[in-house]
Amino acid sequence: xxxxxxxxDPAREVVSRDQALGDRRIAxxxxxxxxxxxxxVVAVEPGGGVIGAVWLRLFSAxxxxxxxxxxxxxxxxxxxxxxxxxxGVGRALLTEMARRAEESDFTRISLSVERANPARxxxxxxxxxxxxSGPDSDTMIKIVSGR
Ligand SMILES: CC(C)(COP(=O)(O)OP(=O)(O)OC[C@H]1O[C@@H](n2cnc3c(N)ncnc32)[C@H](O)[C@@H]1OP(=O)(O)O)[C@@H](O)C(=O)NCCC(=O)NCCS
Numbered sequence: 001x002x003x004x005x006x007x008x009d010p011a012r013e014v015v016s017r018d019q020a021l022g023d024r025r026i027a028x029x030x031x032x033x034x035x036x037x038x039x040x041v042v043a044v045e046p047g048g049g050v051i052g053a054v055w056l057r058l059f060s061a062x063x064x065x066x067x068x069x070x071x072x073x074x075x076x077x078x079x080x081x082x083x084x085x086x087x088g089v090g091r092a093l094l095t096e097m098a099r100r101a102e103e104s105d106f107t108r109i110s111l112s113v114e115r116a117n118p119a120r121x122x123x124x125x126x127x128x129x130x131x132x133s134g135p136d137s138d139t140m141i142k143i144v145s146g147r
Contacts, residue, residue: 001079052080054093067112
């Protein structure tokens, strides 16, 4: 699902699993799973196969993710296999992750999304707002608890 997320744009050259996992800026979204504070949800089809995943990981200012905001705000990653896209799986995963983040006493969750990625609309629709804009991508956060 991490590789799927990296390869969101079909117009670009595909990044292989090995390439993705060989690049620490990408690999650190999953490396050594689970770290303390990690939270994840997988979606499975009726036959039991995994069709999507969403996960949260805390990063530090020394080793930030693309959507790093603060050390106590975990960053979200999301991917759904191509054959299951557009059927509500991504939205369901986001909703469940926000619920679990609140349950785990996080107040906010963040993410980074390229502005051209249609996923941006889904995030905005699910309550994420842009807090920082780079040349091609936005950092967005969602408040999950009023604490
Ligand atoms: C982004 C992604 C996780 C969304 O999952 P999904 O199961 O396809 O999403 P849903 O079916 O729940 O769709 C929810 C909304 O997303 C929007 N959307 C998401 N991806 C889209 C796409 N490629 N094209 C058009 N609309 C898209 C639609 O507006 C849809 O709204 P609707 O419910 O009003 O139709 C999935 O498309 C994916 O894995 N994409 C590649 C990886 C990626 O981009 N990850 C995010 C990196 S930041």
